[in-house]
Amino acid sequence: MKSSLFFSLGFLCLCISLLPSFSTSTILFQGFVWASSDEAGGWWNHLKPLVPEIAASGAEYVWLPPPSNADKNGRQGYLPKRLYDLDTSSYGNKEELKSLVATFQQSGVKAVSDIVINHRMPESNDSNGRNSVFEGGTPDSRLDWGVAEICRDDPEYQGTGNPDTGMGWGGVPDIDHTSTRVQQELSDWMNWLKTEVGFSGWRFDMVLGYAPKFTKLYIDNTKPEFSVGELFQKVHLGSDNKPLTNQDEHRNTLVNWVNEVGSGVLTFDFTTKMILGYATYPFPEDKIMLGYVYILTHPGHPSIFYHDYFERENGIKENIKSLSAIRKRNGITATSTINILAAEADLYMANIDNKIIVKIGPNGNLGNLLPSNAQVATKGQDYAVWELK
Ligand SMILES: [Ca+2]
Numbered sequence: 001m002k003s004s005l006f007f008s009l010g011f012l013c014l015c016i017s018l019l020p021s022f023s024t025s026t027i028l029f030q031g032f033v034w035a036s037s038d039e040a041g042g043w044w045n046h047l048k049p050l051v052p053e054i055a056a057s058g059a060e061y062v063w064l065p066p067p068s069n070a071d072k073n074g075r076q077g078y079l080p081k082r083l084y085d086l087d088t089s090s091y092g093n094k095e096e097l098k099s100l101v102a103t104f105q106q107s108g109v110k111a112v113s114d115i116v117i118n119h120r121m122p123e124s125n126d127s128n129g130r131n132s133v134f135e136g137g138t139p140d141s142r143l144d145w146g147v148a149e150i151c152r153d154d155p156e157y158q159g160t161g162n163p164d165t166g167m168g169w170g171g172v173p174d175i176d177h178t179s180t181r182v183q184q185e186l187s188d189w190m191n192w193l194k195t196e197v198g199f200s201g202w203r204f205d206m207v208l209g210y211a212p213k214f215t216k217l218y219i220d221n222t223k224p225e226f227s228v229g230e231l232f233q234k235v236h237l238g239s240d241n242k243p244l245t246n247q248d249e250h251r252n253t254l255v256n257w258v259n260e261v262g263s264g265v266l267t268f269d270f271t272t273k274m275i276l277g278y279a280t281y282p283f284p285e286d287k288i289m290l291g292y293v294y295i296l297t298h299p300g301h302p303s304i305f306y307h308d309y310f311e312r313e314n315g316i317k318e319n320i321k322s323l324s325a326i327r328k329r330n331g332i333t334a335t336s337t338i339n340i341l342a343a344e345a346d347l348y349m350a351n352i353d354n355k356i357i358v359k360i361g362p363n364g365n366l367g368n369l370l371p372s373n374a375q376v377a378t379k380g381q382d383y384a385v386w387e388l389k
């Protein structure tokens, strides 16, 4: 996806899940930023010495950017071309990627690959002058597609496949996921990413681009340990152009998608992210830590963003580590119970699982909200977390 959207999902995401198999305290680490494709020496090489610090964040999974050869106008990998070619990515070559993934595994962190399959960039024109000849990146014909694999309602490319089952992406052919060849060859490629590179899971890009049953099909065919879909939709606004107080419809879209896909899939909780961040979008720099206090103490699957962890000052990294440790020590999961004790403009306070109490906001007058058995576990500017002993 393009950069503005990409950054919007960088920080302060929780993930929504509905299945108990994921009700552990899974933490995802987004291991790149939009500019990572410009890193001198390659991003895979850059990340490798940072693996121990990423593991120390408490993350079980690290999300890496699309690893394949991509169009030169999309260095970040979101306009993929030769999917099997991992040697000509902006992030580095195949051996460097394999070495990085193995290093993560040795540190107890599993790698999640970004899967961009709504659309794909052709290699050249066919004999009729249509920009529709795809090259898979191997000497054989795997993923060497043509107009038959392009949706017919993408007239720019004169596709002859079935109509798109989801949204289209401009300037690049939308792939026809009803095609059994597309289904089989993409599944084979993803299984190759597992066996050849060592990936354990998927982050599906732009899942509104095709019907939920196809995400289900790719998950069922490849059996990832972890999968999350990027279901981006704008926050719902009222007539005053401000976000509606009730965002249930926005959230229900996410929940319905998770229900339709099933198979243990998660989705980024854009509803919560936007409610947290909309009033002063982008998320206020000086409140980033408070955002992490919220997501790392609450039900869900918190996501830690590389930029926040490594590129900010004021000890955010150490504070994140403390919060992750508290989360794990107290067994906070995706299905933990939350009891909101205060929700005022200057004070938010909640009890999670009767194990911890979190307070966010400048108001230090807690009255009788704090029980006598609460012991401070960590605190910082405008926040504190207590454990109930
Ligand atoms: Ca080929």
Ligand SMILES: [Ca+2]
Pocket: 118, 164, 165, 166, 167, 168, 169, 174, 175, 208, 209, 210
């Ligand atoms: Ca599409």
